[in-house]
Amino acid sequence: MPRRVSPPVNELDSLPHPLTSGERRVFDFFNARLAPEWEIYVQPHLNGLRPDFVLLHPRIGVAVFEVKDWSLNDAAYQVQKREDGTPVLMVNDHGEWRAIEQANPVEKILHYKQEIFDLYCPRLDQRAGRAVMTAGLIFPSTGDRRVREFFEPWLRRHREIVQYPGRHPVTGMEAIDGGRIDQVFPEHNRGLSKIMNETLARDLRSWLVEPDFALAQREPLDMDKNQNNLVTSRTDTGYRRIKGPAGSGKSLVLAARAVELANEGKDVLVVNYTITLPHYLRDLAARCHRNGEGRGSITWLNFHAWCKRVCIQAGFKKEYDNLFAEIRSAERREPDKKNNGLKEIMDHRIPDLVDRIISRNLGHPDTIYDAVLLDEAQDFQLKWWNLLRKVCRQGGEKLLVADATQDIYGTARVWTEEAMHGAGFRGDWVRLATSYRLPPKAVQYAREFASRFLDPDLIDLPEKAQGELDIYPCNLKWVQTDSARAEAACLREILAMAPAADPELLAMTDITFLAPSQKSGMAVVAHLKGQYNIACVDTFDDDSQACRRKKMGFFMGDARVKATTLHSFKGWESRAMVVLINTADNHRALALVYTGLTRLKRHVRGSFLTVVSCAPELREYGASWPDFLEQ
Known part of the structure; x- marks a missing residue:
């Protein structure tokens, strides 16, 4: 079967952050040496983190690799020690040595591994789950022995690396050039795991697959x-x-x-x-x-x-x-x-x-x-x-x-x-009459909403393209609730949207949450960050100046879940949205609802729109949606 690669191989040369020569060599190495069941994710948008490679096999395990083109054979890098003996990574910057410990690749791979375990594979067994995870480091421009010697002060400081070196491989150019997959990734051909399964793999894919905004x-x-x-x-x-x-x-x-x-x-x-x-x-x-x-x-x-x-x-x-x-x-x-x-x-x-x-x-x-x-x-x-x-x-x-x-x-x-x-x-x-953004199914419900609730003297109804085939799956869900339950309903729908997209793939970072106000938006985002450790780029803040700065920095290319107000998202578009509606008792509120409904973007692999509504005036309309739930 063909290997799943995200982004596709033919698009790797046009990434926003192009692969270095060393990263490309490592990709070609994995692509040639790994069994086709191993999926390769290149620079995945991992909740704000961007590891170089994540490998996933639904019946064996997960691996994260950091690749550095640094040459450790010259005098550009060295290890210094603090008074307490703690090693510090240093780089020569125009004749002056400065610490770059924040870029230490050993610490990075352990951080990636920990986040994958804690957040993206929450159903992995708490005690035995780490056995299916590899965190590796590759230096394609430096010899194997030199890499091991250079990073030895950090490697021996971490008990998990000392105890399980096969799950923490550190290799250099000889292993890559020699095609030594058993050395670069010792766990690649281990027997089928009793812990890893397709359900766990699906949990992780929604974080690894390339987001629609990047494509x-x-x-x-x-x-x-x-x-x-x-x-x-x-x-x-x-x-x-x-x-x-x-x-x-x-x-x-x-x-x-x-x-x-x-x-x-x-x-x-x-x-x-x-x-x-x-x-x-x-x-x-x-x-x-x-x-x-x-x-x-x-x-x-x-x-x-x-x-x-x-x-x-x-x-x-x-x-x-x-x-x-x-x-x-x-x-x-x-x-x-x-x-x-x-x-x-x-x-x-x-x-x-x-x-x-x-x-x-x-x-x-x-x-x-x-x-x-x-x-x-x-x-x-x-x-x-x-x-x-x-x-x-x-x-x-x-x-x-x-x-x-x-x-x-x-x-x-x-x-x-x-x-x-x-x-x-x-x-x-x-x-311009034809709506090229909305999926054809969504056009139907947007037209109905505008016709029922908006001023007939002002409405301009979207039209489908004549003769267009409906090749854009569209998942429309309406949750009718009350204000006391709305926040919890939004959280449930945000967390469930990507896993529910199966068998299609939806990147978690493609999900956009739209709130009617700063207050309601802050409440949901606070829970996403605090309770579920999901990073968000949002525009919510009690301080008006801080809020303005957040708005200035808001963009869909950010590698985090998006959250903003319906007002701020006007003119934008998203393939996957959860929209909260708290009122619909006047013209402007209804126009805002229409604006939210029409932010949905068509996609051949499916679009997803869930509305959580506290407005009783909209219950009858919401009940006409394909998936209606009353809570």
């Missing part, structure tokens, strides 16, 4: 004829507005157009509302693979970050800071009006300050662009758009894309035809 980053994005025409052309006036339902490719067109303009030598400003979305748009742009010299530049900012930049560059930082000082002072006087004051600052006073700077020609030259592109325009106020128009050069290009159905801030009506007079547009909206 997607290597694949160029396809566009249909209509989308490609929008990317490669402009209108006579330079103005263009595009609308369409979730998943129809609006953001893709915008990102690809930004790249096209930059390749023409233009300076482009791409703006949106949320803090997290620029990461996604930049990723789309990187995957467009549009040829060009790239003489121009693209600036990716959310609207208020752009406002702050304009103020600072023009020398108005003090005035900008004073606006927030006023807020803090007002909050101390009237704490119950905290949100009202902040909204006034963000919606009006900051944009008004920027308008004064630009209108009086006080701005820095860098604030002027050849093109201004606005994503998720339905989140914007019309005066913000008119402010952005002022920093576009005469004859420049101005593009916006919108979906009024996702009206989570109650601002979509400003983008109706009647309200847009004076915004610079002539003629109709360009409409």
Whole structure:
């Protein structure tokens, strides 16, 4: 039978972190010498850790290997000892010796082994389970004897290595070049284990298999004829507005157009509302693979970050800071009006300050662009758009894309035809109708939700591609519960999603948890981290500044489970999601639910969406889903 390799062999040369020459030699060695039942996982996203190789045999055991191309024959590395005799790994850095004990490969492999045992194979027998685990170290550029001698001070410090050297092999170039698999991995051909089995292997695979986000980053994005025409052309006036339902490719067109303009030598400003979305748009742009010299530049900012930049560059930082000082002072006087004051600052006073700077020609030259592109325009106020128009050069290009159905801030009506007079547009909206993101089954339930619960004057329903075969399995589950049980239900569904994907493989790190609020999100993430030791990249924090920094660092390529709010995930997509809904009693709350439902991304190996709902108004709708559970 063919060996399971993740990522596939033909894609190893295009990894984000390419294999070193030594790592490639080791992979070829394992691939040639191991029985085909041994699965090979290269640089797996192991809950934030990235070992070089993990090997898995469902009836024999598990092995983790760290590979170092270091040459220990020269004077670049040495062992020093502290006063208590503890060895310290040192490297010569431009003539000065510095400690790199945090990179010590002996400690690394033991750490990997311990985490695999504790977290990823929780059903391994507590006492005998370690017998099926190997933790090895390979130096393909250094002789075997030299490697053993160099690391001897650390090897003899660990009782498990001394007692079971066969489970902790340390080898060098002779073993690799000589094809000595029995030396590099002594446990590879041990008899079938009474401990290891397919169930335990399945536990581990969900952590080892390459996540969809990693694969997607290597694949160029396809566009249909209509989308490609929008990317490669402009209108006579330079103005263009595009609308369409979730998943129809609006953001893709915008990102690809930004790249096209930059390749023409233009300076482009791409703006949106949320803090997290620029990461996604930049990723789309990187995957467009549009040829060009790239003489121009693209600036990716959310609207208020752009406002702050304009103020600072023009020398108005003090005035900008004073606006927030006023807020803090007002909050101390009237704490119950905290949100009202902040909204006034963000919606009006900051944009008004920027308008004064630009209108009086006080701005820095860098604030002027050849093109201004606005994503998720339905989140914007019309005066913000008119402010952005002022920093576009005469004859420049101005593009916006919108979906009024996702009206989570109650601002979509400003983008109706009647309200847009004076915004610079002539003629109709360009409409993208087909949803290429959503699995066809999910399109059906999204359309039903929008038709039942959203304003008919604003909805733009997603459509399936005509004649498209439904080759995208879709697992839809609705859990109806109450607020007291919601947190526990979310935890259960997150933990169960990857194992339940069998026989298909779902990477645990592809799972995204979406919460309606900071409070509910923090509660679930705290349990994931504290109770189950599952690392998460999240955007939750009681402190607003810390929360903002987390949002700035949130991206799908992170090798951890993802967790954020429904608001922050608008515009993004995920193959596997658990979505918590706590209320559905007004238009904005319902629009937020729709936004969450339409974040699901199709995949030939299956997509997974579980909704945990505390909203009684949605019970009847949820009961229509293929898998409905009431708790």
